Amino acid sequence: ICPLCQRRSLKLMEVVDTFSRRMVKLWSAKRCEECLHHWKRDHGAAMNIRDLGLKEQAGHDRPRVFCFGQDGDAMDVDAQAGNAMDMDLWDE
Incomplete structure (x- = not known):
């Protein structure tokens, strides 16, 4: 999310490798x-x-752009938690 315009529009920069x-x-x-x-x-x-x-701190709500599932960013939090468990990160 761009700190300046608050849009979900950041892309990796591309440059020419010398x-x-x-x-x-x-x-x-x-x-x-x-x-x-x-x-x-x-x-x-x-x-x-x-x-x-x-x-x-000022008591304002979290901006919608920073909430899961807002502005085209569909995110299934439960599914992602399940994926982390499937990776056997906890079996050490």
Whole structure:
């Protein structure tokens, strides 16, 4: 989610690799398709976490864009929890 425009429109940035001269995606950077702002992943996430904390302290509801299943992001929380259990992460 873009910290600037609050849209679910961040995509991995693509640059030309100087050695292979091919387009490669950067894991550490994203670009908002709506406002065209570039973000370092960690910085954008930190800003979103800060904003959510400030809104919670002020007594405001969580913005819909940050809720599961909102704005085209269908997420089945129970199914994801089941997937984690299937991976045998707890059997150590």
